[in-house]
Amino acid sequence: GEDVEQSLFLSVREGDSSVINCTYTDSSSTYLYWYKQEPGAGLQLLTYIFSNMDMKQDQRLTVLLNKKDKHLSLRIADTQTGDSAIYFCARRETDSWGKLQFGAGTQVVVTP
């Protein structure tokens, strides 16, 4: 999705925090999602945030949304080797129930 952009790669040491960034161009994005994909597997929904929120925390995951800059981030605290995967940012408009627009994904590699 050219309207959703992510950095392609992130390397992080085990135990450190990871921050994955995403930018989007369409201000009508009402719902924003983070999905995780492990090799050979489908997508696992990690968390989501509505556009009227600035932050959402769920255990080790913190999502920050800057609506002015159209910037979304996912912070993973105490990163573990099992967090190694590709992380996708996605957006959906309010009245478009069927269509998620994904970024190209950020590959996160966790090193010991």
Place this chain on the structure above:
Amino acid sequence: DTGVSQDPRHKITKRGQNVTFRCDPISEHNRLYWYRQTLGQGPEFLTYFQNEAQLEKSRLLSDRFSAERPKGSFSTLEIQRTEQGDSAMYLCASSSSGRIMNTEAFFGQGTRLTVV
């Protein structure tokens, strides 16, 4: 219920052949989606059903592609006269409609198609 199920997991076919994939959504999910994911890219939306009605189709869904959900439960995606460019992972997802906004889609493990 073990989630969204897709069959087969892998399919190798010769160029020009027809292929059909099946998706079984989570029970009682009335919405079903098909996406295509090529290597190094995020999933791209193909089409969407609410119950048995196909409500939205992407321009990516050429005339060679057809999707059905005849009874509002499982769905099939057929590709006719396959081309090498059709090689991709085909993902199915389902969700429920509801009054709350918490209607996120759950994905299956996908069917990987290789056209040789």
